[in-house]
Amino acid sequence: MEFKYVPTTCPYCGTGCGFNLVVKDKKVVGVQPWQRNPVNEGKLCPKGNYAWEFINSPDRLTKPLIKKDGKFVEASWDEAYKLIAQKFKSYKGEEMACLASARVSNEENYLMQKFARAVLKTPNIDHCARLCHASTVVGLAGAFGSGAMTQSIADIAESKCLLVIGTNTFEQHPLIGRRIMQAKMNGAKIIYADPRLTPTGKIADLHLQFYSGTDVALLNCFMQLILKNGWENKDFIKNRTKDFEKVKEVVMKDTYSPENVSKITGVPAEDIIKAAEWFGKSGQSAVLYSMGITQHTTGVDNVKSVANLQMLTGNLGRPGTGICALRGQNNVQGACDMGALANVYSGYQSVLVPEMKKKMEDAWGCQIAEGKVGLTVTTLINTLADEPGKVKCVYIMGENPMLSDPDLHHVEKGLKNAEFIVVQDIFLTETAQLADVVLPATCFAEKDGTQTSTERRVQKWRKAQDPPGEARADWKIICELGAAMGYEKQFPYKSAEEIFNEIARVTPSYGGMTYARLEKPEALHWPCPTAEHPGTPILHKEKFSHPDGLGIFTPIEWKAQAEVPDKEYPFLLTTGRCIWHWHTGSMTRRSPSLEREEPTGWVEINPEDAKALGIADKEMLKVSSRRGDIKIGARVTKTIKKGVVFIPFHFIECAANILTINALDPVAKIPEFKACACKIEKIKEA
Ligand code: SF4
Incomplete structure (x- = not known):
């Protein structure tokens, strides 16, 4: 029996563990340790161990889909591209918005922001870092001049x-x-x-x-x-x-x-x-x-x-x-580094600085979107929901706002207000179901590329198998769409490596990196500005990254959260994740070994609160906030503080984000997922 072992990087959390994908008969059939990887030294958590199980799921998208009379119909790539290009050309720049993704490679994030800015001429490009560490990027950059671990x-x-x-x-x-x-x-x-x-x-x-x-x-x-x-x-x-x-x-x-x-x-x-x-x-x-x-x-x-x-x-x-x-998703650091953010090009070069805009225009050989801060994930949804007609078209790559964003009824209202939505993903997610066109993409095991972990380590993905059916790599899809829009010259790449070489040319912190240098298991930490530079595991050794080299103290007074518990909604709801599942569950819930461990959500409640409400462990409850309500089983546990309840957000059937509040940090525009008011009721027998 012939097995092949392909070393690559885990597609789940930002730790960036390495492992070998085991390939038999041209299909990935398992994961094996990669002892020489210095991040995890051959060890893995459950998600890493079972990271192969979703790859060949029967639910994978294999053909482009176009919605006709409310139903998806299979289409050819040519048909899909023709329709998308015709629609994209019918809107003005700022009537369109793009969402890049912490799930895809650096190369693909770089291309998505290039596509938004150079082809669609829209400043509206962002991704889910807005939901997890936008505060870090802003806060640490303010203090030290660099917004990373x-x-x-x-x-x-x-x-x-x-x-x-x-x-x-x-x-x-x-x-x-x-x-x-x-x-x-x-x-x-x-x-x-x-x-x-x-x-x-x-x-x-x-x-x-x-x-x-x-x-x-x-x-x-x-x-x-x-x-x-x-x-x-x-x-x-x-x-x-x-x-x-x-x-x-x-x-x-x-x-x-x-x-x-x-x-x-x-x-x-x-x-x-x-x-x-x-x-x-x-x-x-x-x-x-x-x-x-x-x-x-x-x-x-x-x-x-x-x-x-x-x-x-x-x-x-x-x-x-x-x-x-600790950055959440595998490549959320990289997606930020690549400029898939509303305010910066790659390497955190501000869109507000005319020299930076000129630099990108020179590199890309075309005029690009106005140098202004675009809509973020969160302000995009608000605009769609509350100012219908302002943004008409959304192109989403590998994101699932219909489960990941706060106040899901509001998100649904917003997305339904859009005239035309394209979603590019590996599964028909809750968001893809609302799209007009769905494009089948490849997962981490089906393409070469790089991702950047929470410690700024830029690591390789290596292709282990062909994608299912007609699915194509996200970077290829963007290049082909670019060509369909008349921008073939701007998207000439024949490989992910060619894209990476362009990234290194325009992104100072990646300037000294090449695929050859990233081949070794330890890869490289940015900043790595020159071909001789060894990379930088520890930042700020002698000075900070501000022009004067000094760190800046900021006086901060404590302020309460946007919505505090009251008589009507007396509990403080906080949300999060569990070890078995990953974010909106599109991959882990299709991994039988992980889904078996936690097949649905729960609400954690302190025994004293449970006693006061007459609630038993595992009893089904109704949890409500001012945004909506869900039915969910109780987990009575001393591990949660009295007066506080916790719900993981992975599960569509009892989605925590129906309850969460769409209140944003005024600067980072990150939502307050960790604190809102809710009430808990026993479900009355019919
Ligand atoms: Fe490592 Fe995170 Fe993957 Fe677990 S999920 S194996 S900790 S990268």
Whole structure:
């Protein structure tokens, strides 16, 4: 029996683990360890282990589909391209919008933003980073001049104290969780701050079970205690930062005393004091955070508070320190790097700077969209829903807003207002079902390309099998559509590598990368500006990325979330994910081994709350918010804080995002998935 082993990178979370796809008779039939990969050293979590199961699912899209009289009809590629090109040409630039995707390669994201800007002449290009780490991109860029994780993953094990806040790392980035365990085994203190006692919290030395949305208050209190005790790093503050006094003025207020912050957060004052002491005195403390920090109307404030804490204690630019902003999807970092964002071209080159626009026009050989900030994922949906006719046409690659975005009734209203929708995906997702044309795409195992993990490591995908039926790679589809629109010259690529070479030419942080250099298992971390540069696992060693090299402190006051519980909706709802499923479940719910473990959603409720409402474990409940209601089974558990409930968002049959609020961070435009008000009722017998 002939087996082939193709080393590639996991398509699920931002950790970027490597594994071998096992190929037999030209089909992927399994996953095997890739020991030489330094990220995970041959180990995998359940999602990685079963990442092969959805690849040959019978549900894969194999032919283009065109909706006729409300029903999808199979079509040829020529027919689909002709219709799409004719429609696209009938709209003005800003009447169109494109969504790129954290699920596809860097090359494909780069081409999608090029297509939007150069072919459709629209500034409206964005992707789902808007829903997870837009606050990180804005917040860390504001503080340090660069909006990415400052350390490498392996470096976490070197830390002497880890503040793990708003991240269920063991379930969402399990192979980063392994580095937390290594740090603990090396003697590090682990402080866990989260409304839930997740598996990550269970190994912590201290669990600060705070109310969702009180992060700034907690972090300001830490800073007050550190200053009062003289644990701040005076040299670092003096030599490497500015505006410290402004932050000192805020955090020293009585509002942020341990006693007052205990009332705001629900965490005992003595625990806050103990945590601040461990963190402030270790000399080598790192913060790990994820969407518990970012998915708030105060997402940018939360991120900037983390940056304040790390500058105050001088915990940046050295091994075992830093800010590990754990990016969610496999290539959400790369999609941002590639300029699939409403405000930047690739390499975070601002669309508002005329020289950058000229640079892209020169490189692409055509005029491009006006240099202005376009609509984001969230403002696009708002525009579609609330200003019908302003945006008429949407081209979506590999995204599923009908399950991933807040307030799903509002999303549905918006998408139904569009005149023409094209969706390019591997399955007929909830969003694809609303499309006028659906184009069958390839998955990670069926194409070459690169993705960039949370630690800025740019890694290869390697083709292991042919796609099913007539499915085509996203980059090929974009090139063919470009040609159908009359832009063949701008999309001449014969391989993903040719696209990557153009990316390196126009993107300074990728400037020294080539496919040949990325071939080795360790690949390269950006910035890697020249062919000789070794890559940069740790950022900000000598100076920050601002022109003057200084980090910027920002004073932040704590603000409550947009919708606080009240008499009518007395519970605080927070949402998230579980270890077995991935986001909208289009891949994991088609993996039998994963679906078997968690076949549907649930609502976690504290035993005291359950008792007060007469609710039994596994009982079906109605959970409602001001946006809608769902029916869902109860999971009565002490791991959730009293007054708070948790629902994972993967499951369409009890979609948490029917309930969530479409309230946005004013700067990052990220929605407040982590906190809104809801009520819970028993379902009355008919
Ligand atoms: Fe894949 Fe993330 Fe699991 Fe690694 S930790 S195997 S990247 S899902």
